Amino acid sequence: MTDSLTARLADFVVETSREDFPDGIEDTVVRLIIDTVGVILAGRSGGAGENILRYADAVCGDPGGRTNWLGMPASAPPELVALVSSTLGHALDFDDELAGTGHPASILTSAMLALPVRPLSGERLIEAFAIGYEANVRVAHLVGHRHYRKGWHTTSTIGGFGAVAAAAKLLNLDATQLRTAFGIVGSLASGIQRNFGSMTKPLHSGLAARNGVLAAQLAAAGFTAAQDILDGPRGFVDIYADGGDHPDALDDLGRSWALLDPGPTLKKYPCCYATHRPIDAVLRLRAEHNLTPADVVAVIDRAPTFGLTPLIHHDPKTGLQGKFSLEYVVAAALLDGEITLGSFTDEAVNRPEIRALMPLLDAKEDPRCRPEDPTAADSSAGTGGFHEVTIRTTDGRELTTRVEYPSGSPKHPLSWDDSRAKFRDCLRAAGRDEARGMALFDALCGLPDLTDVHATLESAVA
Amino acid sequence: MGGITDRLAEFVATNAGRQFGEEHAAAVAAVVIDSVGVIVAGAGSDAGTAALRYARSVAGSSAELRWWGGPADLPPPIAAMTAGTLAHALDFDDALPGAGHPSAILLSALLADRHIPVSGPALISAFVIGYEVNARLAKAVGHRHYLHGWHTTATIGSFGATAAVCALLGLDQPAVQAAFGIAGSLTGGLQRNFGTMTKPLHSGLAASNGVLAASLARHGMTSAEAIFDGPRAYLDIYSLGAARPEALDDLDDLSKAGDRWAIISPGSTVKKYPCALETYRAVEAAMRAQAELGVPAEQVAAVECAVPPGTMGPLRYDRPTTELEAKFSMPYTVAAALLDGGLTLGSFTDAAVGRPAVRALMEVVSVREDVACRPEDPEGRNSSASSGGFVDVVLRARDGRSARARVVEVSGSPARPLTEPEQRTKLTDCLRTGGRDPALADEVLARLRRLDQVDDLDQALTILTPTTVTPTSEEPQ
Numbered sequence: 030m031t032d033s034l035t036a037r038l039a040d041f042v043v044e045t046s047r048e049d050f051p052d053g054i055e056d057t058v059v060r061l062i063i064d065t066v067g068v069i070l071a072g073r074s075g076g077a078g079e080n081i082l083r084y085a086d087a088v089c090g091d092p093g094g095r096t097n098w099l100g101m102p103a104s105a106p107p108e109l110v111a112l113v114s115s116t117l118g119h120a121l122d123f124d125d126e127l128a129g130t131g132h133p134a135s136i137l138t139s140a141m142l143a144l145p146v147r148p149l150s151g152e153r154l155i156e157a158f159a160i161g162y163e164a165n166v167r168v169a170h171l172v173g174h175r176h177y178r179k180g181w182h183t184t185s186t187i188g189g190f191g192a193v194a195a196a197a198k199l200l201n202l203d204a205t206q207l208r209t210a211f212g213i214v215g216s217l218a219s220g221i222q223r224n225f226g227s228m229t230k231p232l233h234s235g236l237a238a239r240n241g242v243l244a245a246q247l248a249a250a251g252f253t254a255a256q257d258i259l260d261g262p263r264g265f266v267d268i269y270a271d272g273g274d275h276p277d278a279l280d281d282l283g284r285s286w287a288l289l290d291p292g293p294t295l296k297k298y299p300c301c302y303a304t305h306r307p308i309d310a311v312l313r314l315r316a317e318h319n320l321t322p323a324d325v326v327a328v329i330d331r332a333p334t335f336g337l338t339p340l341i342h343h344d345p346k347t348g349l350q351g352k353f354s355l356e357y358v359v360a361a362a363l364l365d366g367e368i369t370l371g372s373f374t375d376e377a378v379n380r381p382e383i384r385a386l387m388p389l390l391d392a393k394e395d396p397r398c399r400p401e402d403p404t405a406a407d408s409s410a411g412t413g414g415f416h417e418v419t420i421r422t423t424d425g426r427e428l429t430t431r432v433e434y435p436s437g438s439p440k441h442p443l444s445w446d447d448s449r450a451k452f453r454d455c456l457r458a459a460g461r462d463e464a465r466g467m468a469l470f471d472a473l474c475g476l477p478d479l480t481d482v483h484a485t486l487e488s489a490v491a
Numbered sequence: 492m493g494g495i496t497d498r499l500a501e502f503v504a505t506n507a508g509r510q511f512g513e514e515h516a517a518a519v520a521a522v523v524i525d526s527v528g529v530i531v532a533g534a535g536s537d538a539g540t541a542a543l544r545y546a547r548s549v550a551g552s553s554a555e556l557r558w559w560g561g562p563a564d565l566p567p568p569i570a571a572m573t574a575g576t577l578a579h580a581l582d583f584d585d586a587l588p589g590a591g592h593p594s595a596i597l598l599s600a601l602l603a604d605r606h607i608p609v610s611g612p613a614l615i616s617a618f619v620i621g622y623e624v625n626a627r628l629a630k631a632v633g634h635r636h637y638l639h640g641w642h643t644t645a646t647i648g649s650f651g652a653t654a655a656v657c658a659l660l661g662l663d664q665p666a667v668q669a670a671f672g673i674a675g676s677l678t679g680g681l682q683r684n685f686g687t688m689t690k691p692l693h694s695g696l697a698a699s700n701g702v703l704a705a706s707l708a709r710h711g712m713t714s715a716e717a718i719f720d721g722p723r724a725y726l727d728i729y730s731l732g733a734a735r736p737e738a739l740d741d742l743d744d745l746s747k748a749g750d751r752w753a754i755i756s757p758g759s760t761v762k763k764y765p766c767a768l769e770t771y772r773a774v775e776a777a778m779r780a781q782a783e784l785g786v787p788a789e790q791v792a793a794v795e796c797a798v799p800p801g802t803m804g805p806l807r808y809d810r811p812t813t814e815l816e817a818k819f820s821m822p823y824t825v826a827a828a829l830l831d832g833g834l835t836l837g838s839f840t841d842a843a844v845g846r847p848a849v850r851a852l853m854e855v856v857s858v859r860e861d862v863a864c865r866p867e868d869p870e871g872r873n874s875s876a877s878s879g880g881f882v883d884v885v886l887r888a889r890d891g892r893s894a895r896a897r898v899v900e901v902s903g904s905p906a907r908p909l910t911e912p913e914q915r916t917k918l919t920d921c922l923r924t925g926g927r928d929p930a931l932a933d934e935v936l937a938r939l940r941r942l943d944q945v946d947d948l949d950q951a952l953t954i955l956t957p958t959t960v961t962p963t964s965e966e967p968q
Contacts, residue, residue: 180723
């Protein structure tokens with residue numbers, strides 16, 4: 030039993046503490062948590078965020094008294110707070126990402142902040158986050174890509190395992206209780222890609238956070254469950270991934286950390302990741318050559334194979350469609366010199382001057398742009414290879430640039446200025462008090478020294 | 492004729508509020524009575540205790556309780572989860588072979604929101620619709636789903652609960668479709684968790700999923716339009732490619748005619764004894780043979796049971812030591828029934844299992860699987876472990892006499908529904924186990940047998956509300 034995958038993962042979570050972290054973990058987690066708080070605060074400006082908050086209002090009623098940082102009654106059940114929080118976090122598709130794992134940060138942050146563990150210090154939050162993140166990545170690696178190919182949404186199905194690990198850490202569950210909590214979360218795992226493109230996609234993130242909180246609290250309340258949920262025939266990995274791709278996924282647990290290698294991506298632009306490299310290229314050329322839209326006669330994008338596949342809206346009419354339209358984001362980058370949450374309102378997408386620029390784009394996939402994997406057998410749309418963008422000007426110049434790694438990816442991490450700008454954008458989109466919100470940003474930069482994270486969050490939004 | 496999702500959503504939306512006749516009302520009343528009993532009894536189980544402990548730990552500050560024992564101020568999905576867990580905690584709720592245990596899930600979901608008063612006729616209507624969707628989708632997802640390791644009660648039960656709550660709320664077709672889409676991203680439940688408290692939790696999760704999906708859809712949450720249809724949709728993924736969409740073919744006829752609703756045919760099997768259904772026929776045959784000889788248990792020299800092949804599959808414990816194991820033990824259930832004159836919830840405690848007299852009697856019980864016991868399907872390819880063929884028992888007394896008895900239909904099955912006295916006996920047993928006054932049984936039965944005349948079911952059940960609140964000092968953590 031002690032050698033089972035489930036037991037090894039539980040032991041890692043229970044026995045690891047921040048003293049075991051290599052350098053760099055803490056800084057990475059601080060950046061991730063700040064980013065996540067921003068996107069959660071922004072979430073109410075999207076349809077899924079609006080609806081999940083209306084649902085929460087309806088089931089909580091108005092008991093009066095204190096509210097939490099999301100504006101929900103302080104007495105709301107933790108599992109409900111987690112559901113709402115992480116649905117908000119994924120509502121704009123602006124939260125972090127890790128290839129193969131999905132979008133863990135909102136799930137982890139939401140689960141931990143939903144628990145009745147107060148006062149919660151920044152140190153404990155960071156510790157549980159890093160351990161939960163690693164657990165999430167390891168289980169995702171265990172099931173492997175074949176899980177995703179079957180139609181499951183890894184963010185949702187596997188996110189619960191990370192959330193339960195982080196929650197267990199904060200609740201001080203022992204290894205037996207955590208194995209039980211893993212067993213429970215194995216019976217909660219769900220979320221299928223068929224729901225992509227609907228509000229149920231962000232709900233998946235909320236469900237993963239809820240599942241983690243629920244499973245950890247049920248284990249704490251004395252529930253029993255299988256102690257070896259991940260292992261063997263008709264265990265989780267068998268049922269959800271035919272045994273998985275990487276049975277050795279736990280082998281170097283504690284020796285390598287996904288937070289450092291490959292490291293998370295923080296999204297710079299609130300739209301499909303496949304658009305990020307062409308946006309970077311257009312903004313770069315625009316800045317380097319002081320271009321205005323009037324100077325441009327054509328924008329030629331040569332993309333890696335599969336790199337344009339998700340960008341299905343060539344004549345977008347709504348902000349949501351605009352997020353999956355290369356024509357639109359390129360036009361907006363040329364016109365506005367930036368891509369922000371404000372770029373994805375219905376009005377912004379329908380501006381006449383935008384419509385005039387959209388036909389200038391000529392985008393094609395070209396296997397030359399993905400030399401290491403020309404058929405994209407093993408690549409996602411937003412990574413691998415490069416985009417080559419050429420802008421043709423009215424005076425006959427051809428300006429070309431190439432982008433391999435988008436801004437926000439581990440190779441080109443967001444600067445603190447980028448992070449501040451993103452956070453401010455999030456506050457604006459949600460109609461929040463900017464001064465107070467930016468004070469929260471500054472306070473969270475000192476997360477490791479905070480003694481009561483909830484109090485800090487509440488002071489910013491009260 | 493559109494896709495499966497279209498048709499199911501239309502089925503729910505157009506039948507919502509439909510008035511069903513007496514036969515349907517009586518069938519629903521029978522399983523509602525049974526579900527109320529097992530939910531109440533669940534408070535006397537470990538899983539039920541843990542579920543109530545969790546519910547109290549997340550509830551608001553109100554001290555008010557609901558009839559099933561949980562706090563009044565829980566959000567409806569958590570109320571549904573708690574009640575649904577209580578319902579399955581003793582493995583004593585009804586069963587629809589192939590579809591799991593729908594009734595207690597449906598009742599838990601339909602009564603979850605105390606702010607929505609539910610009349611008897613409204614409950615009957617929503618219940619029949621939810622039960623139908625559960626039965627149909629269980630067929631549509633096919634048997635490979637269960638063989639793969641999922642627990643149908645949880646996975647497919649979620650859609651039955653979704654349909655029932657949508658019908659109760661009177662959602663229109665697009666909203667029902669949205670609710671099904673959301674539910675399609677909510678369903679889990681692994682058999683690996685059988686034998687632990689997470690098995691009854693599955694029943695609670697199904698109820699909770701239904702309430703959550705329907706209310707999110709009601710509040711405008713969108714989802715895939717055709718969650719059941721095509722590649723990488725729900726049925727494809729969860730059936731492992733072995734879906735049987737034809738199981739939904741005559742749904743439209745059903746809306747018109749209405750005489751083949753699953754609640755009537757095949758209908759639920761209500762459990763008479765709180766143990767595995769596979770033990771029932773041998774238990775009853777042994778008791779009949781004992782009665783014929785008129786001998787006390789200590790005069791029994793041998794009990795020889797012949798059962799259809801497959802019966803013993805789930806009955807893994809020849810010499811159980813705990814109450815949970817005893818529920819899945821042929822020697823124990825037969826011996827305890829002979830010793831005690833029947834099986835009640837009291838037969839399944841660790842102490843009862845350890846009694847020397849019952850241990851001694853277990854030694855003379857023998858079981859053999861015999862193809863002769865299921866002539867129509869000797870290998871049991873198309874039969875569940877508890878049905879088909881017959882069970883023969885030969886009971887030999889120490890004085891040399893012997894008697895033989897044969898039981899064909901399981902007691903509590905649609906062919907042999909519980910009699911009113913048996914129904915009353917079970918409810919009384921459940922009330923006692925749940926810490927309620929057993930004398931309430933008659934009043935509960937009087938109200939629920941005329942379910943179609945109840946104005947507000949939650950109100951009608953307030954007589955069951957526990958009078959003493961368990962002190963919160965027992966909370967761990």
